[in-house]
Amino acid sequence: MRSKTANWFIVKIRYEKTGEDGLQKKVTEIYVVDAVSFGEAETRITEYMAAYINGEFEVQDISRAAFKEIFFSDEETADRWYNAKLEFITIDEKTEKEKRSAVTYLVQAGTFDNALKSVNEVMGGTMIDYVTAKIEETKIMDVYEYVSKDESETSE
Numbered sequence: 001m002r003s004k005t006a007n008w009f010i011v012k013i014r015y016e017k018t019g020e021d022g023l024q025k026k027v028t029e030i031y032v033v034d035a036v037s038f039g040e041a042e043t044r045i046t047e048y049m050a051a052y053i054n055g056e057f058e059v060q061d062i063s064r065a066a067f068k069e070i071f072f073s074d075e076e077t078a079d080r081w082y083n084a085k086l087e088f089i090t091i092d093e094k095t096e097k098e099k100r101s102a103v104t105y106l107v108q109a110g111t112f113d114n115a116l117k118s119v120n121e122v123m124g125g126t127m128i129d130y131v132t133a134k135i136e137e138t139k140i141m142d143v144y145e146y147v148s149k150d151e152s153e154t155s156e
Helices: 038-050 112-124 149-155
Strands: 002-005 008-018 024-034 057-064 069-072 080-091 098-109 129-137 140-144
Touching (some): 024 038, 038 057, 038 140, 098 112, 112 129
Antiparallel strands (some): 002 069, 008 024, 008 057, 080 129
């Protein structure tokens, strides 16, 4: 399990896909892209998707992701993406009352239980008191991390 903090963008693309029945139909898919700006996110998704989609596609929407950190899984069965909302618990020293701050993460896992296990695995290594408020499956198809030219050349 590894995690990465970055500027993540949610990108929706629309294109014609051939179904199992052989018929073409318009579909909209959601991807997450690591980028520093909206323009860079559009450029990156266009480059990535050109290799996978025959024909034309359009970028329908780009928005900033609600999460800054993604937990990636090494398991082959981890083919789904889950939003995990955690509440960090702190005590206000002046009022001595419990204060909760919500943080959202994106978690790669094969099942809901594995997503929860991954969150607990990553957060268990911290000293932060937290509560898992919600975990829900998303419609995200894939996540594209930024890889510098130096990194891609050394991995080849």
